[in-house]
Amino acid sequence: MDAVLxxxxxxxxxxxxxxxxxxxxxxxxxxVTEEEATxxxxxxxxxKTCVPATFMFVPGMxxxxxxxxxxxxxLVNGAKYTALEVIPDTxxxxxxxxxxxxxxxxxxxxxxxxxxESTKKFEFDGIPPGTILLTPTSTQxxxxxxxxxxxxxxxxxxxSRRGLPCTAAFACTEYKIQGETLLQIAxxxxxxxxxxxxxxxxxEPRKCDPYSLYVQLSRCKSLDGIILLSKARVExxxxxxxxxxxLDGEARLEQLCVGTLNEARLSLLHPSAQYExxxx
Numbered sequence: 001m002d003a004v005l006x007x008x009x010x011x012x013x014x015x016x017x018x019x020x021x022x023x024x025x026x027x028x029x030x031x032v033t034e035e036e037a038t039x040x041x042x043x044x045x046x047x048k049t050c051v052p053a054t055f056m057f058v059p060g061m062x063x064x065x066x067x068x069x070x071x072x073x074x075l076v077n078g079a080k081y082t083a084l085e086v087i088p089d090t091x092x093x094x095x096x097x098x099x100x101x102x103x104x105x106x107x108x109x110x111x112x113x114x115x116x117e118s119t120k121k122f123e124f125d126g127i128p129p130g131t132i133l134l135t136p137t138s139t140q141x142x143x144x145x146x147x148x149x150x151x152x153x154x155x156x157x158x159x160s161r162r163g164l165p166c167t168a169a170f171a172c173t174e175y176k177i178q179g180e181t182l183l184q185i186a187x188x189x190x191x192x193x194x195x196x197x198x199x200x201x202x203x204e205p206r207k208c209d210p211y212s213l214y215v216q217l218s219r220c221k222s223l224d225g226i227i228l229l230s231k232a233r234v235e236x237x238x239x240x241x242x243x244x245x246x247l248d249g250e251a252r253l254e255q256l257c258v259g260t261l262n263e264a265r266l267s268l269l270h271p272s273a274q275y276e277x278x279x280x
Contacts, residue, residue, distance in 0.1 A: 003170035004056040011060060014101040016086060018055045018093075020163030021107050030156050039154050043141065050077075051139045051163040055108070057086045063114065064169040064176060065134070074118045075132060078176050080169055081114035084131060108136040108163040138162045174215040185220045186227040189213060189236045208236040210243075 008015045022040060024032050045052040050067035063083045069075040086109045088095060093107030115131045123129050141159040144150045191206030213236065220226050 001054075001056060004058060004061065004168050007061055007170065008058045008101070011058060013059050014103065016057045016088070016095065016103045016105065016109075018057065018086075018105045018108050018163065020051055020053050020055070020161050023160040023162070025158035025160065027157065032157060036154055036156060039152070040141070040159060043152065045167055049139050049141055049161070050165045051137065051161050052167050053161070053163075055164050055166070056168065057083060057109075057112070059083070059085060062169040063112075063166045064172060065166050067137070067139075067165045069134065069137075069165065073122075073132060075134065079116070079118075081116045081119075081132075081166075083112055083166075084115055084128070085113045087111045087113070111135045112164055112166070114166075134164060134166060136162055137165045139165075174212045177219055178215055180219060181221060182219050182225070183221060184225040184227070185216075186229055187216045188229045189216065189232060190230065191236075208240065210240050213237070213240055 004015065019041070022037070041053050043049065043053055045066050052066075061083050063081055065075060065077060065079045065081070068077050088105060089107060089110040093105045093109075095103040095105050098104050111133050113127055113131050114134055119132045120130050122132055124131075124133065127133050139161050141155075141161055143155055143158055144152060189208045191208050191212075193206050194203040195206050196202075197204050217226070
């Protein structure tokens with residue numbers, strides 16, 4: 001959110017804020033409290049919830065799609081685009097002018113027009129050439145039943161959320177940028193979650209995962225293009241190796257891969273022997 005507002009100030013363009021639509025399901029006997037509604041509005045998008053609770057739009061901002069929509073058109077999870085224009089659903093969710101350059105909508109837009117290298121040759125009726133239209137979708141946020149430690153212990157209703165399946169792409173996880181090469185990148189070499197520092201008595205980020213460390217540091221063409229958001233810590237870099245059990249697992253998978261390939265070659269060379277082995 002801060003990045004979107006900073007982009008808006010830098011570009012001197014208006015910002016539209018769209019609140020996703022929530023529908024409350026079972027159990028119908030329990031009333032929806034103000035607390036539950038407020039906390040649900042703070043639940044963002046993740047691997048299971050592809051629609052963010054709030055989408056802020058500034059023309060020209062980068063966005064990333066959060067679910068597979070149309071693989072044939074490369075409109076898939078993790079695909080990055082430039083958001084050119086948004087189409088407000090003015091009949092259902094009119095805009096309210098909060099300030100000279102801030103407009104609030106109590107619901108999702110009708111669609112958003114995106115462009116990228118992959119859309120240059122696209123031509124669809126009703127939208128500019130070289131663009132693609134992304135429309136709202138619905139995602140389910142069920143009550144957590146089987147987890148010992150619930151992320152949303154306050155949730156008492158199953159919820160259906162409707163909104164745009166995309167989010168601002170000023171910052172992405174290392175998972176989203178695998179395979180990419182960037183000229184400049186700002187990194188946060190920290191692990192997920194926190195731990196208690198017994199010396200200082202304060203909570204601090206956990207050690208950076210070795211796989212995450214590799215992906216982050218290998219995305220940029222040169223060290224000059226890397227900016228660290230936080231001071232580098234010794235434990236995040238020095239001696240940060242892949243655990244032995246993971247190495248053993250990778251070696252085991254490699255052995256299974258070799259065995260599978262050998263069996264495939266034998267079946268091609270001697271199909272009758274393969275048939276007899278399977279039916280013996």
